[in-house]
Amino acid sequence: MPSPTSSTRSRTKNPGSQSALRHLNQQRIIDCLRSGPSTQAELARQTGLSTATVSNIVKIMQDEGTVSTEPTTSSGRRALNVRLNGNGIVAVGIDFGRRHLRVVLASLGYHVIAEESVLLPLGHHADEGIAAAVALLDRLLEQSGVQRSALVGAGVGIPGPIDRRTGTVAQGAILPEWVGINILEHLEETLKIPVFVDNDANLGALSEVTWGPHGGICNLMFLKIGSGIGAGLILNGAPYYGSVGVTGEIGHATIHEHGLVCRCGNRGCLETIASTTTMIELLSRGENYPLAPGDIVRNALAKDPATLRVVDDAGLAVGRALGNVANLINPEVIVIGGPLAVLGELLLTPVRRGLIRHAVPVIGESTTLTMSSLGERAEALGAAALVFQHAGIRAP
Amino acid sequence: MPSPTSSTRSRTKNPGSQSALRHLNQQRIIDCLRSGPSTQAELARQTGLSTATVSNIVKIMQDEGTVSTEPTTSSGRRALNVRLNGNGIVAVGIDFGRRHLRVVLASLGYHVIAEESVLLPLGHHADEGIAAAVALLDRLLEQSGVQRSALVGAGVGIPGPIDRRTGTVAQGAILPEWVGINILEHLEETLKIPVFVDNDANLGALSEVTWGPHGGICNLMFLKIGSGIGAGLILNGAPYYGSVGVTGEIGHATIHEHGLVCRCGNRGCLETIASTTTMIELLSRGENYPLAPGDIVRNALAKDPATLRVVDDAGLAVGRALGNVANLINPEVIVIGGPLAVLGELLLTPVRRGLIRHAVPVIGESTTLTMSSLGERAEALGAAALVFQHAGIRAP
Numbered sequence: 036m037p038s039p040t041s042s043t044r045s046r047t048k049n050p051g052s053q054s055a056l057r058h059l060n061q062q063r064i065i066d067c068l069r070s071g072p073s074t075q076a077e078l079a080r081q082t083g084l085s086t087a088t089v090s091n092i093v094k095i096m097q098d099e100g101t102v103s104t105e106p107t108t109s110s111g112r113r114a115l116n117v118r119l120n121g122n123g124i125v126a127v128g129i130d131f132g133r134r135h136l137r138v139v140l141a142s143l144g145y146h147v148i149a150e151e152s153v154l155l156p157l158g159h160h161a162d163e164g165i166a167a168a169v170a171l172l173d174r175l176l177e178q179s180g181v182q183r184s185a186l187v188g189a190g191v192g193i194p195g196p197i198d199r200r201t202g203t204v205a206q207g208a209i210l211p212e213w214v215g216i217n218i219l220e221h222l223e224e225t226l227k228i229p230v231f232v233d234n235d236a237n238l239g240a241l242s243e244v245t246w247g248p249h250g251g252i253c254n255l256m257f258l259k260i261g262s263g264i265g266a267g268l269i270l271n272g273a274p275y276y277g278s279v280g281v282t283g284e285i286g287h288a289t290i291h292e293h294g295l296v297c298r299c300g301n302r303g304c305l306e307t308i309a310s311t312t313t314m315i316e317l318l319s320r321g322e323n324y325p326l327a328p329g330d331i332v333r334n335a336l337a338k339d340p341a342t343l344r345v346v347d348d349a350g351l352a353v354g355r356a357l358g359n360v361a362n363l364i365n366p367e368v369i370v371i372g373g374p375l376a377v378l379g380e381l382l383l384t385p386v387r388r389g390l391i392r393h394a395v396p397v398i399g400e401s402t403t404l405t406m407s408s409l410g411e412r413a414e415a416l417g418a419a420a421l422v423f424q425h426a427g428i429r430a431p
Numbered sequence: 432m433p434s435p436t437s438s439t440r441s442r443t444k445n446p447g448s449q450s451a452l453r454h455l456n457q458q459r460i461i462d463c464l465r466s467g468p469s470t471q472a473e474l475a476r477q478t479g480l481s482t483a484t485v486s487n488i489v490k491i492m493q494d495e496g497t498v499s500t501e502p503t504t505s506s507g508r509r510a511l512n513v514r515l516n517g518n519g520i521v522a523v524g525i526d527f528g529r530r531h532l533r534v535v536l537a538s539l540g541y542h543v544i545a546e547e548s549v550l551l552p553l554g555h556h557a558d559e560g561i562a563a564a565v566a567l568l569d570r571l572l573e574q575s576g577v578q579r580s581a582l583v584g585a586g587v588g589i590p591g592p593i594d595r596r597t598g599t600v601a602q603g604a605i606l607p608e609w610v611g612i613n614i615l616e617h618l619e620e621t622l623k624i625p626v627f628v629d630n631d632a633n634l635g636a637l638s639e640v641t642w643g644p645h646g647g648i649c650n651l652m653f654l655k656i657g658s659g660i661g662a663g664l665i666l667n668g669a670p671y672y673g674s675v676g677v678t679g680e681i682g683h684a685t686i687h688e689h690g691l692v693c694r695c696g697n698r699g700c701l702e703t704i705a706s707t708t709t710m711i712e713l714l715s716r717g718e719n720y721p722l723a724p725g726d727i728v729r730n731a732l733a734k735d736p737a738t739l740r741v742v743d744d745a746g747l748a749v750g751r752a753l754g755n756v757a758n759l760i761n762p763e764v765i766v767i768g769g770p771l772a773v774l775g776e777l778l779l780t781p782v783r784r785g786l787i788r789h790a791v792p793v794i795g796e797s798t799t800l801t802m803s804s805l806g807e808r809a810e811a812l813g814a815a816a817l818v819f820q821h822a823g824i825r826a827p
Contacts, residue, residue, distance in 0.1 A: 084481060084484070086481075088479045198793060271666065278761050284794065289754070289755060300792065301788070359685060359755060360759055363756055364760070365677050367674035395680050397592065398675070
């Protein structure tokens with residue numbers, strides 16, 4: 036859905052622009068440095084860049100804390116040795132949900148140093164959520180012995196669209212109490228490190244191609260089915276943010292023209308048919324207390340007929356929407372995440388049936404549909420990956 | 432829809448790959464050379480690239496015929512002067528339709544040197560179409576005095592999806608007689624120049640950001656409404672081809688689950704509701720002969736009530752499909768092309784109503800919807816642009 040926004044640099048990269056070229060060149064320099072320290076002259080030789088270009092980029096990375104330099108000699112001449120700030124680089128990943136908060140600390144090599152999640156009260160305000168995140172981060176730093184100075188940035192996932200023109204949570208978020216809040220500014224003030232905010236589904240997509248098994252996939256869609264339904268896109272090998280930063284709103288694809296009224300103001304949206312909220316409403320009739328998403332999972336795995344039917348109907352509707360999406364963007368892989376991912380084939384089968392039914396044959400046959408293996412960690416891991424991406428550090 | 436395929440080089444560019452970097456660097460060198468010839472050393476200074484990198488790229492461009500070089504001296508030292516083969520570079524654009532063929536010759540500065548279109552018999556075979564294109568090209572070369580040696584390549588537009596894995600026209604094409612044909616091989620054998628094949632809607636999108644008024648738009652969708660309905664995508668500033676090359680198949684978005692059977696084998700697709708074929712079927716009842724697309728235009732402009740109603744219904748359905756598309760990829764601009772584009776607001780108004788009705792508010796409000804100003808020339812001009820794009824020559 037929304038774009039990652041940060042006050043420290045621009046997020047959209049025109050592929051032909053100077054900043055895109057700088058980004059590419061920086062990635063190549065970092066790739067060289069992963070095998071060990073190197074002189075600037077050696078970096079120029081290995082990358083094909085001029086020594087002036089290498090020197091400029093090294094200077095910028097030094098200012099950002101990504102590398103450190105020290106004078107040396109090479110073949111009797113003065114040279115500058117460049118070293119990646121390996122263990123000194125730690126990224127924070129923060130995932131805010133409707134009722135949970137997860138924080139991870141990740142090292143340069145995409146290793147998790149520390150990780151913890153806590154419950155948040157339903158309907159909590161942004162201030163409470165941010166305070167809880169700061170407290171949890173402090174605890175993780177203390178437990179793991181990581182210095183605050185090692186933090187290069189924090190990625191933050193929000194379950195709702197972010198309007199990149201204003202940097203605020205847009206209308207239609209699953210967290211209505213957060214609408215209009217500039218999370219970025221709030222967190223940067225508190226944490227004193229660069230902060231990158233993105234939508235949870237976008238981070239899910241990023242986590243699949245970095246931490247997950249889909250590295251190297253150029254066109255991937257991550258579909259999160261939860262109280263809302265949203266998708267994150269990796270297109271042509273990069274996260275895709277569209278024009279104003281609100282993308283992947285597949286939850287508001289019209290399925291029934293005159294269906295139920297949706298929270299977006301439209302009717303018959305996919306969310307009114309296939310979100311966990313709708314499934315819970317359908318299955319809670321006659322129960323003494325409303326079910327939780329965990330109950331859907333438990334009852335489906337126990338082969339409760341009504342639950343299986345509701346999951347099947349939801350899966351078919353999701354598949355229909357995915358068929359239309361696949362017709363448009365022809366992804367190589369579609370990954371389904373969210374609390375129902377543990378249902379595996381029980382949910383995948385009807386989704387696949389709907390996809391094949393509604394996609395044109397060549398697309399239906401060639402799209403891989405799979406469940407996320409990252410579970411509840413996908414968004415927080417993706418948030419940490421977002422920090423590395425902006426530092427030009429690719430997944431190993 | 433499909434990807435441009437060519438036997439001479441790979442078409443997909445991973446943004447981090449060596450080939451993408453080479454492409455970017457080549458563009459920068461060409462940009463420098465537009466203001467006049469330059470030495471290799473000067474090019475290195477202006478681009479920030481190493482002299483070795485510049486030398487390698489110049490060598491490749493020389494082999495491709497894009498530049499020529501000659502020895503010179505600079506500050507008393509031997510140097511190599513590089514010159515863009517300006518007027519010597521001509522691109523051919525060929526647009527095949529169900530019943531027409533258009534060929535253009537375009538110069539480096541995106542000027543049309545010669546252009547002509549002819550009618551083809553309905554149901555013609557690929558061989559006939561290709562023979563007609565070759566004959567028309569020969570005629571244009573003779574009329575304009577352009578030497579065959581000046582041709583750097585031919586772009587070819589086809590009204591149907593192309594499976595990039597095989598380079599052939601895929602099932603579901605508007606030209607069923609062309610399915611399975613490898614147009615690329617046929618044309619390269621005959622023309623003896625590099626050929627790039629692409630879908631007509633993709634070329635429409637490319638023409639809008641090169642020849643048309645939308646240069647600089649990073650996320651644009653071109654929707655062609657004709658006997659079929661298909662879209663071409665420019666995403667993150669580049670043509671988008673997806674995983675197997677079949678994208679933008681919005682004509683097969685499901686609108687009515689149990690609607691009419693579509694030529695794709697599905698039911699209730701947008702094409703069964705809003706293609707010119709469907710409009711003609713609806714409006715030909717009681718007529719002595721079937722109408723042509725031109726009749727729809729003429730009758731709508733003459734305010735014939737039944738025609739206006741059919742156009743309005745088609746527009747609403749198109750708008751609904753566009754709303755779902757905009758929710759997913761959040762384009763900045765959607766351009767509508769094809770024979771009905773001349774209807775202007777008569778068609779745009781219902782499309783806009785459908786789009787606003789079905790898109791989430793922030794997306795509906797921020798998407799620009801407009802008619803193509805390139806008319807019937809869009810695809811052939813886009814085909815010529817495709818050749819320049821592959822030579823690293825951007826629109827002026």
